[in-house]
Amino acid sequence: MSKQILSPLPGTFYSKPAPDQPQFKSVGDAVAVGDVIGLIEVMKSFHEVVADQAGTITAFAAEDEEPVMAGQALIELS
Amino acid sequence: MINVLKPGLSTTVQDLGRPGYYHIGIPTSGGMDTLSLAAANLLVGNDAGAAVLEVVFLGPELEFTADAMVAVTGADLPPKVDGVEQAGWTAFRVNKGQVLSFGYLKKGARAYIAVSGGIDVPVVLGSRSTYTLGALGGYLGRKLAAGDVLPVGASAADGEGRAVPYHLRRMPGAPAELRMLPGLYWHRITEEAGATFFEDTWKVAPEADRIGYRFKAGRPLDFVPRTPPFGAGSDPSNIVDACYPYGSVQVPSGTEPIVLHRDAVSGGGYMMIGTVVSADMDLIGQLQPHTPTRFVKVTMDQAIFARADRRNTLRAIAAALA
Structure with missing residues (x-):
């Protein structure tokens, strides 16, 4: 069954901790509960998105620097 | 009392604000959407201006140490009592020991x-509102943190099930439309720029907050x-320093308009091309980042009519709730 990690906030999604650094997670990576999978920028600050489920990443549902809504899927897990 | 288990993103105590001190640099503060704030209070039998919690985007988790009547208005952020979803804009009971939490934000901000009974923090300069930049009012002058304990006033805690009729739940449309009265410095921009300003669909910038909304x-x-x-x-956008009204629209360097809101600075050196009518300041409080927004030109008469409306x-x- 497919699982998703959802954005808790509306804002801008970042899949990297900084522009010159690698992604927090890539397709095929294992994710454990509590892992940081990205950042959401809103109201002049960055908020970590923490995985609330474990699995293996099958796809990103949101692109780096893409505007997202609260409750929108960011990552698909298997 | 209420025990704050999780604070949410930026949850603050707010009432109708602290008018009367803007000239000495203390902004009005208070709810960004005071119409929804007042409605929430009326639902639970409070005065319209009692102190409530303003929640932005992400709900807190709150444990109640006494029975209370609760209402959640404004953004569609589904409230839950011990995990059971409750209706918005409707009074519901939370019993001693129960936990109020929230689902994902669906609409609004x-x-x-x-x-x-209201959130019974001390009154500072006539208001319980939080001004976080000045560390003034509210709960210790700051947003809530896990482990905080909020005092609650005494009440009868009745009125369960009362709801605000749907047509009185005011929220922005799509695109959001903000009525604006051109102001003192309108003459600084060209006629063509004045036309494109109202023609264009702007988008809320992610940094928009209680101080100002940038587009x-x-x-x-x-x-x-x-x-x-x-x-x-x-x-060219600089002026000799002047007072900034609540709702004024400044456009530094002519690029990104900023509407000053409840926690704004009271003066500075950017020209203001106009002011969003007071009636539409509530709507700004409900705009999420990236929301398409248009400014609509109005006259003073239309602005006064909007305020009466x-x-x-x-x-x-x-x-409806009486």
Whole structure:
């Protein structure tokens, strides 16, 4: 069954901790509960998105620097 | 009392604000959407101006140590009592020991949690509102943190099931439309820029907050050439320092309009091309980042009519809940 990690906030999604650094997670990576999978920028600050489920990443549902809504899927897990 | 288990993103105590001190640099503060704030209070039997919790985007988790009547208005942020979803804009009971939590935000930006008896933090300069930049009012002058304990006033805690009629739940449309009265410095931009400002659909910038709402994606505004007056900076958007009204729209360098809101600074050196009518300041409080927004030009008469219309909406809510 497919699982998703959802954005808790509306804002801008970042899949990297900084522009010159690698992604927090890539397709095929294992994710454990509590892992940081990205950042959401809103109201002049960055908020970590923490995985609330474990699995293996099958796809990103949101692109780096893409505007997202609260409750929108960011990552698909298997 | 209420135990804060999780604070949410930026949850603050707010009431109708702290007017009367803006001239000495203390902003009005208070709820960004005071119509929803007042409605939440009326639902639980409080005075319209009792202190509530203003929640932005992400709900807190709150444990109640006494029975209370609670209502959540404004943004569609589904409230849950011990995990059971409750209706918005409706009074529901939370019993001693139960936990109020929230689902994902579905619509809007700010929800108001009113608790019967009101959040009983000390009154500072006539208000319980939090001004976080000045560390003034509210709960220790700051947003809530896990482990905080909120005092709650005494109440009868009745009125369960009362709801605000749907047509009185005011939220922005799509695109959001903000009525604006052109102001003192309108003459600084060209006629063409004045036209494109109202034609363009702008988008809420992610940095928009209680201080001001910034908008992007419209065409830059061109200025009428001038020799800067003594005391003004060299940027064409600079003016000799002036007072900034609540709701004023400044456009630094002509690129991104900023509407000053409840926690704004009271003066500075950017020209303001106009002011969003007071009736529509509530709507700004409900705009998420990236929301398409248009400014709609109005006259002073239309602005005054809009203010009366908003007052009538609040009266209709009070009458429906009486």
